[in-house]
Amino acid sequence: MTDKRKTVALWIFTLGVFMSALDNGIISAALTTINSSFDVTEIQGAWGITLYTLGMAITTPIVGKLADRYGRKKLFLVEISIFALGSLLVALSPSFIWFLAARVVQSIGGGGIFIIASSFVLTVYPKEKQGRLLGMLGAVNGIASVVGPNIGSLILNATNQWHWLFTINLPIAILLVIFGIKWIDETKNPETKPLDLLGSMLLSFAIFSLMFALTNLDGAHLLASLATPSVFLWLALSFLTFTLLVKLEKSNQTKDVDSILNYDLLANKQFLLTLLMGLLSGMLIAIFVYIPSYVEHHLGVPANQAGVWMSGIGLASIVGAGMGGMLVDKLGAVKTVVVASLLSSLGFFSLAFFSHSLGWFLACSSVTGLGFGMLMGAPLSVLASKAAGKEKGSALGMLSVSRQVGLTIAPIVYASLIQTGFNQLPSKLLQVSDTSAVQQILKNNTTENMLLALLKLPDASLRESLVTAFKEVAGQAYGHMFILSGGISVVILLAAFSLGKKQSTTR
Template identity: 25%
Template sequence: MAQEVSTPPTSPAPGEGLPHRSVLVAIGALLLGMLLAALDQTIVSTALPTIVSELGGMEHLSWVVTAYLLASTAATPLWGKLGDQYGRKKLFQAAIVLFLIGSALCGIAQDMPQLIAFRAVQGLGGGGLMVLSMAIVGDIVPPRERGRYQGLFGAVFGATSILGPLLGGLFTQHLSWRWVFYINLPVGVVALFVIAAVLHIPVRATRHTIDYLGTFLIASVATCLVLVASLGGTTWEWGSWQIIGLAVLGAVLLVWFLRVERRAAEPVLPLKLFRIRTFTLVSVISFVVGFAMFGAMTYLPTFLQVVRGVSPTMSGVHMLPMVLGMLLTSTASGQIVSRTGRWKVFPVAGTAITALGLVLLHRMKESSSDAEMSVYFFVFGAGLGLVMQVLVLVVQNAVAYEDLGVATSGATFFRSIGASFGVAIFGTVFTSRLTSKLEAALAGQEVPPGASADRIAADPRAITDLPPALRPDVLHAYATSITDVFLYAAPVVLVAFLLAWVLKEDRLRGSVTAPDTSQTLASNPVERSSYEECARALSVLGSREGRKAVYERITERAGLDLLPAASWLLLRVRRHGAVEPARLADTTPVPIRAVTEAARQLEERRLVRRVGLQLVLTDEGVTVATRLAHAREESLAELLGDWWGPQRPTDLVQLVEQLTAELCGSSRERPRTAEPRRNHVAHTR
């Protein structure tokens, strides 16, 4: 018979000792922080045509988006590890302050170079908001509840994807494009004060060797290459010494980065991951998905506002079918894969449909109807959504446990870099074609003084100064310059389609579940440890607890002849030491009749006895409950597949044990009068 032992005191578990109301308020503040960072990835797009008209610099339009993406991507791993070392609360507050400073500066920018520089400052803060808000959830919420709360963050991303273009259009049309940035200030101040007042995080410092040099070098390489892509052929000729110098500098920095990463104790991007064929292929496909997604989202508002003449607000409405297509297929594909274990069809179909969507976008004309464009937008978004969820699943399934966290963020990292390249290259092609087509449209025509091709390209509002007879040709030049870009992007996506066929469809581990939307719609990687990623996945599976089939399975596994509800009740008595059946029925979704029948069976089998209104375990009940708990633990461990090998990491063992304990009952079920016997645990490990 197992003996009762007392466990030594340990540091408080996540969420232990925190009032439920305080947790909810803190989660609300974290959601506000996440909302700020997520919104600024999409809210700017519909304001860009107006920004360019006021500040000039159409050739630099792409950098308003690219500067934010590059800065937030580079900052993400630093924020994550600094938070581990110095405490996430102070770092999160610092990220909010930095983000707000960047927002205020963007709002007062007087020219395009200033705006681009201030967007980079904003991106540095945004990277911290993304990674730290997700990590703090792990500090204040038990693993069992983590899946539910992280689902809220996914919902925020889904909402901002829709609200961003709409709000950007509303502010631009009815206030000023500067309010796209000013709106962050009141929201950020509220989040700052709430975090200061209610967020109390237990100190769990984790020492890391931060790869500062590697982070700087990878950001520098990306910046050099994006500069080549965006400035080549427009600002400078492709053969100019500036472009050649940038390309050579990027190559030198890349070689230096590879040397540094081989020696780094904790590399920002472990090179050993590229020995895994699946990771390498997924990285390339992720790059292409980001390339197509953000490139199109940046230039579609220009088509709608300049060519179709719709308001900034309505341009956001027109883009809703694309976002809805992404959300629908992303959610559906993730759920189907998690249930069936088959995934290869989705990246293949997704890249094919995305390429088809780009071809359809190329077909848009000045005369295209709203219904026709909505169909094109939906097809394009649906294709992207089919790919995004699945790529994260595939990477998680392909790597060892110790690389789970960095591989997960690595897949998003390459999509973020791809987004930067997509915006830059789309911008380069658009700008170079626009100027030449405008010159052809105006050649030999009588135009008002100052209405040159360069001025019209820099400020779309100049089109209204043209004679009515000239406007159709100028609008056609704008339309074809934008839609040609989509055609040129289609072959790039077809490369990803071919690579998707080469992916090997390995069997999914049971713990690989559909990630939350923040991992698939976010442009910058949210760095998580392997422990945190496993906790999220197992919590999603554990949140299905309470289903009859689960307790039938563990009862059979333990070799017992009990009602599923009786096994459920016995584990809760073991968890709390004493349980009042009527109170249990009030605090759980199990009907009172099922609880009563379960209690009667346990009493008849002499596994529990009554002490007043409460049930407590008998000696035989302790033994049976321990067998059930181990069956529950083994069923969780099975989900981990080969990660649960003979050399399984200690933190993974602790996670399974903690989840097993939590899934046997929650704190809300504790008896009113008797103290729960927390240490009434039989250890056989």
């Protein structure tokens, strides 16, 4: 493969990674609009995100193995085609059930794109270039979720229809297929072992069980809901299934099987810490889906313009990703994670307590984006690659899965926190005015519809008082989400310190 063909092929893969990750962020620009159009609650609406990330988490390692066996070019083109079909089905959704099913189809297509692109880098580029390029793919994967709301808002403002958010994928997918056929050379492993079908099924069921258990949690009565059969039984099933998976992969070491997970990596404590940080970073990605709703509900920006206010986070994330790559070269990956998590925790806690105006929001969110961008770029990919030795492909696949698991479980947790906070809304509004008009507004079953009804009240004085009360409740509801994300950033910081100590003692 010539240098020109390698470069063009890498850009095609990178655009594919950006497109598949973009759908996590672009949907946030219209999340409240979509929920309202299907007349579903915030928690029900979160399934549109959860099913997408769940499908990606399950398909990532499986498609990675299939690409190694049957060809990365072939599987990339198949994945892009399935993703385009899913996007078209989402855009044509006549009902919420159809919408959810279409998101699953999308996820099957989007799940393998990142791991195929990473495998391409590991296959055709020399070792001295792999770390930088893998970091670039990781940064694109994370940043796409942040800039998505900006793109979504532009499309929403231009069309006033959320369906167009997904049709934008179709021309991109067509171009990727055309250029992929022309410029990507086929690569695959020369020798392939039998597929680990049982391991793939166990991994899929373990992830699904965990997600289903967390979906059944009641944010208002968290401890009590943990004791309910619909939660603890599924958690137990997830734990049992994953335990069986680990034992299976251990036994596969002596067999002629292409294991879905590498047991040696699972037994590596440094690599497990990296996976933990990957999972937590995935949870941080998920919060950006809800920030446009925060801007609308707490800061009073119209729904079709809320995503535009993600510009500070988006630009800062791009700058942070570049800085993260430079810091890895100068300070090392662990110290870069420390700096990134410090900035991220500062930004999230600031959003929880200080962003009560659009100016303060831009400042706080920019700090958040800077730390987030550093974390999403090179450091975790470099840490995973170093811990893996010769098993870089498996390590990056597992890191990608851990991020997707975090992305899968986090939206339900965040949505529960937000809805729990909004449970205070009826009493707050009734304190302002216990009139029949307010009673009628409270009959709406979604937060978005309540806000729209409040904005339509003819009495200007009453409308202003009620909207102010709504914004106050919204600030508290979303504040809980930001506090949790700040805490997650602190845990990443502690994990980085622990990893640094382990590395120093093994030298």
